[in-house]
Structures are given as structure tokens and as C-alpha cells.
Amino acid sequence: xxxxxxxxxxxAPTPIPKVEMRGIVKRFPGVVANDKxxxxxxxxxxxxxxxxxxAGKTTLMNILYGxxxxxxxxxxxxxxxxxxxxxxDAIRLGIGMVHQDFRLIEAHTVVENVFLNYDGLGFIPKWSxxxxxLEEIASNYGWRLNPRARVGDLSPGExxxxxxxxxxxxGADILLLDEPTxxxxxxxxxxxxxxxxRMAGEGKSIVLITHKLSEAMxxxxxxxxxxxxxxxxxxxxxxxxxxxxxxxxxxAQLIGNTVLEERPTAPAxxxxxxxxxxxxxxxxxxxxxxxxxxxxxxxxxxxxxxxxSGNGQIELVEAIAGLRKPVRGKIILNGVDVTGASPRRLMExxxxxxxxxxxxxxxxPELSIYExxxxxxxxxxxxxxxGVINWRRVAEVAERVxxxxxxDTASIKNRAGSLSGGNVQRLILGRELTTSKPSxxxxxxxxxxxxxAASEQVRRILSRLRSxxxxxxxxxxxxxxxxxxxxxxxxxxxxxxxxxxxxGDATPELLGVMMSRGVAVSAST
Amino acid sequence: xxxxxxxxxxRLSVRVERxxxxxxxxxxxxxxxxxxxAFLASGLIFQFLGFxxxxxxxxxxxxxxxxxxxxxxxxRSAPIILAAIGLCYSYRMGFWNIGAEGQLYMGMIAxxxxxxxxxxxxxxxxxxxxxxxxxxxMMAGGAWGLVPAILRxxxxxxxxxxTLMLNYTAILLADFLVHGAWKDPAGYGFAQTxxxxxxxxxxxxxxxxxxxxxxxALVVTALTFLVFRFTVFGFESKIVGLNIYASRYAGLSIRxxxxxxxxxxxxxxxxxxxxxxxxxxxxxxxxxxxxYGYHAIIASMLGGLYPPAVFFSSILFGMLVTGGDLLQAxxxxxxxxxxxxxxxxxxxxxxxxxxxRHRLTIVVGGGxxxx
Numbered sequence: 001x002x003x004x005x006x007x008x009x010x011x012a013p014t015p016i017p018k019v020e021m022r023g024i025v026k027r028f029p030g031v032v033a034n035d036k037x038x039x040x041x042x043x044x045x046x047x048x049x050x051x052x053x054x055a056g057k058t059t060l061m062n063i064l065y066g067x068x069x070x071x072x073x074x075x076x077x078x079x080x081x082x083x084x085x086x087x088x089d090a091i092r093l094g095i096g097m098v099h100q101d102f103r104l105i106e107a108h109t110v111v112e113n114v115f116l117n118y119d120g121l122g123f124i125p126k127w128s129x130x131x132x133x134l135e136e137i138a139s140n141y142g143w144r145l146n147p148r149a150r151v152g153d154l155s156p157g158e159x160x161x162x163x164x165x166x167x168x169x170x171g172a173d174i175l176l177l178d179e180p181t182x183x184x185x186x187x188x189x190x191x192x193x194x195x196x197x198r199m200a201g202e203g204k205s206i207v208l209i210t211h212k213l214s215e216a217m218x219x220x221x222x223x224x225x226x227x228x229x230x231x232x233x234x235x236x237x238x239x240x241x242x243x244x245x246x247x248x249x250x251x252a253q254l255i256g257n258t259v260l261e262e263r264p265t266a267p268a269x270x271x272x273x274x275x276x277x278x279x280x281x282x283x284x285x286x287x288x289x290x291x292x293x294x295x296x297x298x299x300x301x302x303x304x305x306x307x308x309s310g311n312g313q314i315e316l317v318e319a320i321a322g323l324r325k326p327v328r329g330k331i332i333l334n335g336v337d338v339t340g341a342s343p344r345r346l347m348e349x350x351x352x353x354x355x356x357x358x359x360x361x362x363x364x365p366e367l368s369i370y371e372x373x374x375x376x377x378x379x380x381x382x383x384x385x386x387g388v389i390n391w392r393r394v395a396e397v398a399e400r401v402x403x404x405x406x407x408d409t410a411s412i413k414n415r416a417g418s419l420s421g422g423n424v425q426r427l428i429l430g431r432e433l434t435t436s437k438p439s440x441x442x443x444x445x446x447x448x449x450x451x452x453a454a455s456e457q458v459r460r461i462l463s464r465l466r467s468x469x470x471x472x473x474x475x476x477x478x479x480x481x482x483x484x485x486x487x488x489x490x491x492x493x494x495x496x497x498x499x500x501x502x503x504g505d506a507t508p509e510l511l512g513v514m515m516s517r518g519v520a521v522s523a524s525t
Numbered sequence: 526x527x528x529x530x531x532x533x534x535x536r537l538s539v540r541v542e543r544x545x546x547x548x549x550x551x552x553x554x555x556x557x558x559x560x561x562x563a564f565l566a567s568g569l570i571f572q573f574l575g576f577x578x579x580x581x582x583x584x585x586x587x588x589x590x591x592x593x594x595x596x597x598x599x600x601r602s603a604p605i606i607l608a609a610i611g612l613c614y615s616y617r618m619g620f621w622n623i624g625a626e627g628q629l630y631m632g633m634i635a636x637x638x639x640x641x642x643x644x645x646x647x648x649x650x651x652x653x654x655x656x657x658x659x660x661x662x663m664m665a666g667g668a669w670g671l672v673p674a675i676l677r678x679x680x681x682x683x684x685x686x687x688t689l690m691l692n693y694t695a696i697l698l699a700d701f702l703v704h705g706a707w708k709d710p711a712g713y714g715f716a717q718t719x720x721x722x723x724x725x726x727x728x729x730x731x732x733x734x735x736x737x738x739x740x741x742a743l744v745v746t747a748l749t750f751l752v753f754r755f756t757v758f759g760f761e762s763k764i765v766g767l768n769i770y771a772s773r774y775a776g777l778s779i780r781x782x783x784x785x786x787x788x789x790x791x792x793x794x795x796x797x798x799x800x801x802x803x804x805x806x807x808x809x810x811x812x813x814x815x816x817y818g819y820h821a822i823i824a825s826m827l828g829g830l831y832p833p834a835v836f837f838s839s840i841l842f843g844m845l846v847t848g849g850d851l852l853q854a855x856x857x858x859x860x861x862x863x864x865x866x867x868x869x870x871x872x873x874x875x876x877x878x879x880x881x882r883h884r885l886t887i888v889v890g891g892g893x894x895x896x
Contacts, residue, residue, distance in 0.1 A: 323773060344776030355774050364768040375764060375775045379757045387757050 016079045018043050018174055018205045019064065019095075024073035026059055033059040034070070035229040041174060046196055046206045048220035048237065050213070052249055052309055052477045054448065056229040057209045058100075061176045065097040066090040077174075096167030097176040102159050106152030110134065113151050114165045137168055141195050157188030164195070173204045180208070181215060183285070193219045211309055213245055213516050225249055246308065246516040247508055250479040271299045272332075273350075273440045273471035274320070279329030281312070281319040288327065289315035291495040297440060297471040302462065304486030305475045308515050312495035313475050314356065317444050320473070321353035322346045334439055347376075352438035354428060356445040356475075358421070362428040365417025369409060369427065370398035372416045377435045397434060405430030406457070422454025429461055440471045447481060459485060479508055491515055547881045552829065559877040560827070563869035570865055576858055584855065585848050594847065596735040600805060602843025603738035604629070604797035604814075608821035609839045610742075610749050611793025613830045614786045615670075617753070619766035622787060624673060624688025625794040626818025627695035628666040632795025633802040634699050635665030636725070637718050637809040641707050644719045654724045658799055666795020667788040669695060674787035678780045692818070700811050707809070717810035721803045738800055743836070745793065750832040762786050794818060815846060823871045826878075842867070 019041040026034040033056045041047055051057045062068045064075065066084035075082055077093050084090050087097070104113050111131050115121055131147040138145045143161050151162060160180060167175060177196075181189045196206050196219060210216055216223050217237060224234040225248040233240075233248040276295040283289030290312040297303045305313050318324040320331060322343040331339045333349050343353070355361035363372045374394045377383045383393050398412045405426045409419060419427065425446060432438070443462065447455035462472050462485060476482050482489055489501045491514040499514050568578030588594055608625045615622035636658040642648035649657040673687035702718075709719045729737040753759040765772050765782050772779050797817060802809050820842040828835030849863040 322776075342776060342778075343774065344778070347776055353774070360768075361770045361774045364764055364771050366767050367764075371760070374760060375771065378760050384757050388755050389757055389760060391755070 017041060017076075018078060020074075020076040020079075021060070021064065022074045022076075024060065024063060024075075025071045026056075026063060026068060027071055032229050034063070037073070037226070037229070037231055039224065039231070041205045041207060042222075043205055044200050044203045045221040046200050046208060046219055048208045048210060048216035048223045049226065050210060050216050050223055050245060050249060051226035052211055054477075055226040055249075057226050058178055060226070061097060061178060061207060061209055064090065065095060065176060091167075091170050091172065093174075094172050095174045095176065096170065096172030098160065098163040098167070098178065098180060100179045100182060102156075102163055104151045104159055104162060107150065109148050109150055110145060110154075110162050110165075111147040113162055114147075114169055118169065133169070134165060137165060141198060143195075155188070156183040157185070157191060160184070160188075160192065174207075175199065175204060176207045176209070178209045179211070181210070181212070189215075211249075213242055213249075213308065216245065217242060242516045243509060243512050246512040247479075249308070250477060250512075250515075272296050273299050273334055274473065275330075275332040276316075276320065277330045277332075279316070279319060279331065280327045281315045281324055282327055283312070283315050289495050290319065292329070293492075293495075293497045295473075295490055295497060297473050299439065299471050300466055300469045301487045302466050302472040302474060302485050304482035304489045305473065305492060306479060306482050306489050306511050306515060307492035309477060311492045311515075313492050314444060315495075316492070317353070317442050317473065317475055320442055321351065321355075323353075347436065350437070350439035352432045352436060352441045354425075354432065354441065354443040354446050356448065358424045358428050359417070363416045363424060365415065367416060368413050369402065369407070369416050369419075370395050370412040372427065373398040373401055373412075373431050373435070376431060401427065401430035401434045404434065405461075422450045422457070425450060425454065425458060429458065433461075433465070438465075438470055440473070441465055442473045444475045445477060446474065448477065455481070479511060482511075483508070493517070552881055553834075555880050556827065556829065556874075556877050559873035559880070560870065563873035564866065566873075567866040567869045571858075571862065576856070581852070581856060581858070581862075585851065588851055588855070589844050589848055594851075596733060598840070598843045598847045599735035599739045601817075601846050602840045603735075603742045604800045604805070604817045605820050605824055605842050605846075606739075606742035606836055606839040607745055607797035607800065608794045608818055609824040609828070609835050610746055610832055611790040611797075612821055612825040613749065613753075613828075613832060613835060614762065614793075615790040616825060616830055617766045618762045618783055618786045619769075620674070620677070620783060620787055620790075621685045622670065622673070622688050622790055623685060623822055624670065624691050624818070625790070625797075625821045626814065626816065627688070627692035628669045628791040628794035629798040629801070629814055629818045630692075630695035630699050631669040631791075632662035632666040632798025633809055633813055634695070634702065634798075635661040635795070636721075636799045636802055637702075637707065640721050640725055641718060643722070643725070651722075651724045654722070655727070658725050658803065659727075659796070662795040662799035663792040664795070666798060667790075667792035670787045670791025670794070671784065674784050678783055699809060699813070703809055703811060709808070715810075718808050720808050726803045727800065734804055738804060741800075742839075745796075746832045746836045753832065758782065758785065794821070797821075817846075820846065820867070823867065823874060826874045827870060841870075 017040045019039075021037065021039040024034050024037040024039070025032070037056070037060055039060060049057045049061070059068065063070050064084070066087045066089045069085065075084065077095070082089070082093060084093075090096075105116070108116075111127060111134055114134060115125065115130055134145070134147045138161070145158060145161055151159060154162065160183075164175070180192060184192060196208070200206055200221070208215065208220060217240075220237045222234070223237045223240055223245065225232050225245060227249060233245070274295070274297040276293060279290055279293045280288050281290035293312070293316055295303070295316075305316070307313050315324060319326045322338075322341050322345070325340050329339070330337060333346065333351055336349060338346055338349060359365055364375065370391075374383065374389065377394070377397070378389055383390060383397075395412060401407065402409060402412055407419065407423050407427045407430060409423065416424065416427065429446075441462070446458050446462070450458065459481065462474060466472055474482070474485060483506055487503050489503070489506050489511065490497055491499045491501065491511060493515060501510065501514075564582070568582065571578040571581055589598055608629055612622060612625055639648060639654070639658050639661045643654055669691060672691060673682070673684045676682035676687050677684050703716045707718045709715070709717055727737060727741060728734060729740065753763070761777050762782050764775065764777060765779055769779070798814070801814055801817065806813055821839065824839040824842045825835050827841075828838040845863045845867055849860045852858040852862050853860045
């Protein structure tokens with residue numbers, strides 16, 4: 001029983017792993033987030049859990065932290081099988097998690113935050129005793145943290161220390177850190193890594209959830225890579241190479257060393273539909289996410305953007321689609337300068353954008369399918385006249401979208417939110433392509449979250465557009481997909497375009513090196 | 526999921542799950558059921574206070590449905606309907622305008638201003654007086670709504686706070702004017718303005734005022750229904766309320782939609798103010814509105830922002846407002862008794878929204894939270 005174990009949470013003998021997860025399965029509607037995952041944590045190790053967004057890392061850790069219950073599988077903590085029903089259970093077993101977004105009360109002080117909901121506070125807490133206890137722990141790790149400071153006044157790095165203190169005072173010795181460096185400056189990151197090393201030296205176990213290869217390489221003892229809900233690689237970090245990890249993350253194992261054959265070039269090649277020059281775009285954190293990027297898409301050409309996520313790809317396409325204002329640089333669409341133009345004007349000039357997360361950006365789930373078709377066209381003739389919508393016209397075109405793009409639904413009156421991911425994506429593509437004649441299609445992660453058949457259909461639609469002379473710019477986290485679709489591949493690293501590789505020259509190894517190190521290799525043009 | 530267990534061996538837990546879809550029919554049934562519960566709960570409170578709830582409700586409704594009282598009910602419903610229909614424009618865009626009361630007051634002030642000028646010998650001639658007060662009240666109400674709308678799109682200011690604060694500003698401005706510059710010189714020192722002349726009143730010849738007001742409210746309701754259903758503006762304003770990301774992606778001009786919608790909201794509240802000041806009271810005085818702008822909030826929510834339903838829920842509030850006086854006069858019960866009912870309806874509306882979106886099941890013995 002869990003009860004028995006709680007009495008003696010002392011350090012376990014080394015051969016028994018601290019945590020052993022076996023055959024963990026977790027399904028969400030439409031996806032298997034964790035598919036028979038085995039994961040082991042030993043005492044005194046820093047274990048990097050690496051993977052792209054949506055690979056299932058956070059789900060796995062949320063299971064270990066009691067937020068989700070697994071559909072199948074066993075969890076052993078210090079050799080004893082446990083059932084974790086809530087984070088309370090996890091904390092009692094010495095497991096603590098720091099989420100990517102801090103869960104702190106900004107108006108309260110450090111000590112109030114740390115001891116919030118702490119057992120044994122008593123009716124009137126002895127704050128001074130608690131403060132000196134915090135100071136003691138903090139100084140042990142070399143943190144300069146005033147227990148009486150308001151959390152709202154702290155820097156992100158200090159807030160993270162508060163989160164860690166919350167775990168430490170509750171005796172956690174298995175620490176799960178979800179993307180802990182995403183909000184930190186390089187110096188703060190270095191500090192954090194030092195702290196992590198120290199904690200590991202004390203016998204604590206740390207899981208570093210990250211999608212940044214360099215972090216995994218620099219700080220961890222073991223590295224495990226997840227992709228699409230499965231573990232694809234797990235080994236001591238010193239035996240791993242950066243190329244092998246990046247290939248494992250994005251999954252180019254199918255193609256291996258083969259070089260793709262040249263395809264017949266596009267009907268009207270050499271005529272650019274999109275020209276981006278020296279473009280810089282601000283990211284959400286207030287630092288430049290795209291720096292001096294140059295990019296051209298010709299008519300009848302598919303250009304793929306490859307890169308480990310978080311290297312500026314999404315900000316680049318959002319700037320092109322008019323959803324983000326560029327800081328510097330120029331965007332020219334079919335010869336017209338459209339830098340900073342609104343999404344509506346871009347659409348009227350022939351750009352079609354397929355957003356990532358279709359259910360969030362592309363449709364309104366609460367509305368019917370035909371209303372979602374109206375979303376983009378309601379204000380144009382013949383779908384409306386003098387501000388009055390012609391719903392019959394809308395319904396006609398919605399029927400066409402549904403039948404031509406095989407949106408699987410009984411009626412166009414059904415709620416769009418009830419469609420599966422693949423159907424939503426086909427609805428979006430169908431709507432855009434039926435109601436407009438684009439000269440440039442920008443697709444951000446168009447197959448993300450789709451099953452194999454649905455992905456294949458989307459790729460076929462993109463290839464068809466290419467043969468019709470449309471320029472296509474596509475983002476994907478799947479290197480195989482990029483290689484299959486693209487005539488040219490643009491590799492991004494640290495917000496810069498570090499190389500453009502032609503189809504015939506591209507290999508997963510070459511791209512993997514460029515993506516992970518940001519170096520343009522000789523074969524690039 | 527939310528679990529609540531009772532101590533002891535018996536475990537009772539309530540499972541709350543999101544309901545994927547709500548049919549219009551079940552939505553109406555839930556709303557009406559909750560309304561009934563609100564009356565039951567208020568009745569319990571009356572009972573505790575030593576009144577007979579059954580007696581109260583019976584005399585309440587029989588009296589209100591008598592021809593004389595019914596006319597009063599309709600007169601008082603009209604401003605609530607107009608303001609509540611106006612609020613639908615705001616709420617469907619996700620703009621939480623609780624400033625209808627202030628916008629209504631601004632409508633009253635502007636209309637009174639025109640009349641004050643007119644009786645001083647300035648301003649429009651007699652034939653133009655009605656169009657002038659209608660335009661003035663609607664523009665003023667709309668403009669009062671524009672302030673928080675612009676603050677929101679320019680600076681991201683929370684409209685719940687700005688609209689609420691502007692209510693007090695408008696109410697105090699009305700007080701200031703009727704106590705000062707606009708005080709009727711022939712009014713024996715009472716804090717009130719001159720009476721509205723007949724030419725400044727909305728009326729249909731040969732028809733009781735109540736019917737004329739109700740007809741106006743009905744026309745506005747029908748127009749709004751058509752705007753919501755058939756116009757690009759009505760459709761796009763709904764999108765803005767449902768999914769701001771999709772709105773941006775679809776290239777909607779969110780700011781302009783928001784500003785137009787809130788202006789219409791305020792303009793209709795201003796028109797409601799005109800009815801109060803020209804028809805119900807005949808002049809501007811302190812406390813001219815007993816809170817029609819607030820009743821309109823609950824009425825529009827209770828009607829699910831669906832204009833025909835809002836029309837009827839507003840009439841229910843017209844009944845409650847009228848009935849308040851009745852309670853005091855004939856049952857020796859404080860006027861605030863109806864406020865209990867209104868508050869219960871408001872709570873019930875909120876609960877109804879939750880019930881519509883979730884499925885509740887009670888699990889006995891299951892659940893088993895904690896170790």
C-alpha cells in the first residue's frame with residue numbers, strides 16, 4: 001500500500017530505480033499521447049526527456065505527477081507499485097513538478113507562496129521560522145532570494161527558484177522540470193543547470209523535459225527521445241551524438257541515406273510569387289524570433305521550412321500571413337509590397353494561409369460547417385450583397401467543399417467542432433481552395449496530429465496545387481514529409497535561415513546537422 | 526472533472542462532464558426549469574420572512590394580468606426590451622457591457638437637453654422635435670458606449686469596470702443638471718426639469734402609449750433578429766465573440782466590428798432612456814430609472830441573447846418592476862421583495878448556462894478520491 005511507503009521515504013539503495021514506468025498508455029480523443037512507454041529514473045541522475053511539441057513528454061510527466069491517470073501500465077516508485085490519483089499523492093511520494101507556466105500568486109511574498117497549502121502550518125503560521133528555513137535552503141544552492149519579496153517583483157529565474165523551493169520544502173527528491181529554460185536568459189539557464197547538478201549530487205533525480213538538443217547534451221546524464229507518443233531512443237548522454245538525437249526527434253529513419261530523385265520542374269518556374277528579404281520578426285517573449293531571413297517561393301514550387309521547433313519558423317509564416325508585424329525587412333507578394341499588410345488584404349492578393357492548430361485558428365468549433373465556410377467569404381459577393389448574406393449560396397459552396405475534399409459528415413449543419421482533426425484540416429483546405437484561387441499557399445504544420453491516411457491526403461492536395469502552378473510554403477515537424485514534398489528546403493536555426501538545400505542534395509543527415517547546429521554545409525546553395 | 530465526497534463510509538460524488546452539444550429545445554427547457562426554481566427559491570425566502578409565498582404569487586400575477594396593470598407592465602417593459610436587445614449586440618461579441626444604465630441615462634440627458642433648449646425658444650421647430658430627441662438620445666447613448674469600446678481596443682481596458690464606472694458618471698451628471706442649470710424655474714423648487722411637450726413624445730394616434738412603445742420595441746427586436754441572422758455584420762460579430770483567433774485569421778476587422786456593435790448597444794439603451802423620460806415620467810429627475818439598464822442585463826442573459834426570447838424575458842422583468850410597487854401597496858411587503866426574485870433569476874440564469882454545457886451525474890460509492 002501507498003500508506004506503508006509513506007512512513008519511510010528515505011533514500012533507496014542504488015540498484016533499485018527511483019521511478020520505473022512500464023507500458024504506460026494514455027489515449028486522448030483521436031490521439032494516443034503515450035503508446036506503451038517505458039521510462040526509468042535513477043537516483044542522482046539528470047534525465048533529459050527530449051522530443052518535439054506534442055511528442056507526449058509532458059503527458060508522460062503529468063501521469064507521473066498524478067495529473068492524468070494512465071489507461072494502462074504500471075508505475076513503481078522506489079520499487080513499490082503505486083497508484084497516483086492526484087498531485088497530492090505524487091508529492092507525498094517525493095515527486096514534484098515545475099510547470100512551464102509558473103503557478104504562483106504574484107501579489108504574495110515568496111514565503112507565502114512556498115508554504116501555501118503546506119501541511120503542518122498550524123492556524124497561525126510562524127512566519128519568521130519559515131523564512132529562516134527558506135533562507136537556509138536557498139543559500140545552500142547559492143540563491144539570493146528574499147523570502148519577504150513579492151513574487152510579482154521577481155525575475156523569471158527567481159520565480160523558478162520559488163517553484164523549486166515549493167518542492168524542496170515538501171521533501172521532493174524526484175523533480176520534474178517542464179521546459180524550465182524557456183523563460184530564462186542564458187545566464188539564468190546556466191545558474192539553473194548548476195543548481196540541477198548540485199541537486200543530482202545530493203542524490204535527487206531530475207527529469208529535464210525539453211525540445212532543445214543543446215540543453216540535453218550539456219547537462220544530462222541520460223537522454224530519452226520521444227516521438228509521436230513512443231520512446232525512440234534512450235541511452236547515456238555521453239554515448240549519444242547530436243545528429244542521432246535530432247534524427248530521432250524528427251524521425252527521418254525511413255529514408256536513411258537515399259537521395260531523392262529530381263522531379264520534373266514546375267510549369268512556370270523561375271517566376272517568384274513570394275519574396276522575403278532581410279525579414280526580422282519579434283517573438284512573444286520580446287526577443288527577435290526571426291532575424292534577417294531571406295526566402296523566395298516560385299510559382300509551381302514547394303518550399304519546405306525545416307527546423308527544430310522554436311527556431312522562428314512559426315513567427316516567419318505568421319509574418320508572411322499578416323498575423324505578426326515585421327520589425328524590419330520586406331515581403332513582396334506577386335510583385336506587390338505587402339510588408340505589414342492585413343490578413344484580409346493578403347487574402348485578396350492571392351495568399352492563402354493554413355494555420356497550425358486548425359481547431360483554434362482555422363474554425364469556430366461552436367458553429368456549423370456551413371457557417372465555418374462563411375467565415376472567410378461572407379463579406380464578398382456573391383455570398384453577400386449590400387451586407388446581407390445569401391445563405392443559400394454559402395450552403396451550395398459548403399456542399400461542394402464537403403464533397404470535393406471528402407469532409408466526413410452527415411450534414412453541413414453539423415457542428416464543426418464535432419469533426420475529427422483530419423476532417424477539420426480538409427474543411428479548412430477545402431474552404432480556402434474552393435472559395436479562392438491562391439497564387440501562394442502557406443501551410444503551417446498542415447498534417448500535425450493527423451493520422452497517416454489523412455496526412456497523405458493533405459500532402460496530395462499540396463502536390464496538386466504545385467502542379468497547378470501555385471507556390472507552396474510548408475512548415476512541418478516531420479522531416480520525412482519535408483523531404484517528400486519540397487523542391488527546396490529552407491533550414492532555420494536561431495531565427496536565421498542557415499541554408500537552402502535543393503531537393504536533389506537533401507539528406508536527413510545533412511538537414512539534421514544544419515537544424516541542430518545552425519551551420520550551412522557545403523552542399524547547400 | 527470535479528469530485529466532492531462526503532465523509533464517512535458512504536461516498537457520494539458528482540461527476541461533471543462537458544456536454545458536447547445542446548439542442549435549442551433542451552436549452553429552452555433548462556432555462557424555463559431554472560426560472561421556475563428561481564421563483565420557488567424566492568418563495569421559500571418569503572415564507573421564512575413570514576409571508577405566504579402562494580398568496581404573494583397569486584395576487585402578484587392576477588393583479589399584473591388585469592387590463593390596467595398590464596398596460597403599466599407593457600409601458601415599463603419597453604425600455605427594458607430596448608436596452609436588453611441592445612445588450613445582445615455587445616454580449617454576442619464577448620464585450621461585457623454592464624453600462625446600459627449609464628447609456629440609458631445619457632439618452633435621457635440628451636433628449637432632455639433638446640427639450641430644455643426648445644422650451645427656452647431655441648432649437649428645432651415642433652415638427653422636428655421628435656426626430657431631434659430620438660437622434661440626440663441614440664447618439665448620446667451610443668457615444669457613451671463608445672468610450673469603453675475605444676478604451677478596450679486601444680488600451681485593453683477591462684470593459685466591465687469602465688462601463689460600470691461610467692454608469693455612476695452618467696447618473697451623477699443627470700443629478701447635477703436637474704439640481705442646477707436644467708431645474709424647471711416653475712417647478713416649485715423640485716429637482717426636476719420642464720415637462721416634455723407632446724411633440725417630443727413617441728405616440729401613435731388613437732393607440733394607448735403602452736401599445737406604441739411595445740410596437741417600437743417589437744420592431745427593434747425583429748430588426749435585430751434579422752441583423753443577427755442575415756447580415757455580414759451580425760455574423761461577423763458572433764465570430765468575434767466565439768473565437769478571436771479565427772477572427773484574426775479570417776481577416777475580420779475586429780476593432781471596427783466591436784466599435785460598431787457597442788455603439789448600437791448604447792444607442793438602443795439611449796432610446797430606452799428617451800421612452801423613460803418622455804413617456805413614463807415626462808421629465809428628467811433624479812433616479813428616473815429604477816435600474817432598467819441593470820434589469821436588461823439579466824433579461825438579455827435569460828433570453829440567451831436570442832432576440833425573440835429576450836423580448837419576452839424583458840416583459841417578465843417589466844412585470845417584476847411593476848409588481849414591486851404592488852407588493853408594497855397591497856401586501857405590506859417591502860418593495861425590495863422583487864429584488865430577491867430578480868437576484869434569484871440572475872443566479873438561476875448563470876446556473877442554467879452551466880447546466881447547458883455540462884452533464885451532471887451523481888455517483889454513489891464510486892469515485893474514491895484520496896488515499
